[in-house]
Amino acid sequence: MPSIYVNIMLAFATSLLGLLLFxxxxxxxxxxxxxxxxxxxxxxSILVLNxxxxxxxMLPIILLVFAACEAAVGLALLVMVSNTYGLxxxxxxxxxxx
Amino acid sequence: xxxxxxxFSALFVIGFVGFSSKPSPIYGGLGLIVSxxxxxxxxxxxxxxxxxxxxxxxxxxxxxxxxxxxTAMATEEYPxxxxxxxxxxxxxxxxxxxxxxxxxxxxxxxxxxxxxxxGLEVWTVFDNSKxxxxxxxxxxxxxxxxxxxxxxxxxxxTLFISIFIVIEITRGR
Numbered sequence: 001m002p003s004i005y006v007n008i009m010l011a012f013a014t015s016l017l018g019l020l021l022f023x024x025x026x027x028x029x030x031x032x033x034x035x036x037x038x039x040x041x042x043x044x045s046i047l048v049l050n051x052x053x054x055x056x057x058m059l060p061i062i063l064l065v066f067a068a069c070e071a072a073v074g075l076a077l078l079v080m081v082s083n084t085y086g087l088x089x090x091x092x093x094x095x096x097x098x
Numbered sequence: 099x100x101x102x103x104x105x106f107s108a109l110f111v112i113g114f115v116g117f118s119s120k121p122s123p124i125y126g127g128l129g130l131i132v133s134x135x136x137x138x139x140x141x142x143x144x145x146x147x148x149x150x151x152x153x154x155x156x157x158x159x160x161x162x163x164x165x166x167x168x169t170a171m172a173t174e175e176y177p178x179x180x181x182x183x184x185x186x187x188x189x190x191x192x193x194x195x196x197x198x199x200x201x202x203x204x205x206x207x208x209x210x211x212x213x214x215x216x217g218l219e220v221w222t223v224f225d226n227s228k229x230x231x232x233x234x235x236x237x238x239x240x241x242x243x244x245x246x247x248x249x250x251x252x253x254x255x256t257l258f259i260s261i262f263i264v265i266e267i268t269r270g271r
Binding site for chain 2: 003004006007008010011014015017018021023025027028030031032034035038039041042045046048049050052053054055056057058060061062064065066067068069071072073075076077078079080082083087088
């Protein structure tokens with residue numbers, strides 16, 4: 001198996017880890033989500049180009065479409081949090097505290 | 099040529115480590131731009147010119163511009179850069195060491211090809227008398243209109259509905 005796939009999957013795992021471990025900003029988590037989408041795009045493009053699966057070349061483009069929708073909804077939520085609290089710190093999301 | 103593409107993919111991972119270690123989001127956006135450029139280099143190096151153009155135009159030029167504006171709106175006064183915190187330094191060092199170990203392992207004992215290249219374009223014979231060159235990636239994407247027309251309708255409808263979803267979310271009270 002070509003070893004470039006290892007690098008791309010490692011990039012996916014790195015940004016998944018970055019998504020799951022919060023620091024202070026909600027925006028950083030959204031950026032890690034976008035990073036996951038980018039690594040999936042590159043992975044599926046490499047699969048299409050290496051194995052000459054020509055009709056599967058729809059897959060990266062459709063992935064980009066749905067990643068754009070998801071980014072739009074995530075940014076809308078972040079804008080609403082930022083309008084209420086001034087900044088997008090995750091410690092502001094504490095309405096459901098124990 | 100395979101080694102250049104592998105180098106681009108190693109720099110891709112370094113860029114990912116750069117924004118996953120979570121400095122302030124504006125520097126995370128910068129890391130994502132660098133990673134997008136490296137990912138485009140990987141895809142273009144394997145012959146997919148159209149898909150690389152999609153990365154730059156739509157991903158970097160569309161989505162990341164929107165992220166940049168939103169970050170500029172919701173950012174703090176003193177953003178923390180990569181060298182400002184022990185946590186960021188630690189995750190950066192861990193990520194770089196991990197990627198260096200992967201690169202050394204692949205260069206020394208990864209016996210297989212780095213990237214399996216078998217031609218940049220695909221010959222296709224249409225009929226008995228002639229043959230042509232095709233760009234396989236743009237032909238495949240153009241088949242969204244042909245074989246994937248229902249997928250195109252669903253994706254277009256999803257984009258349309260997401261506008262209304264975003265308007266509804268940002269309506270406030």
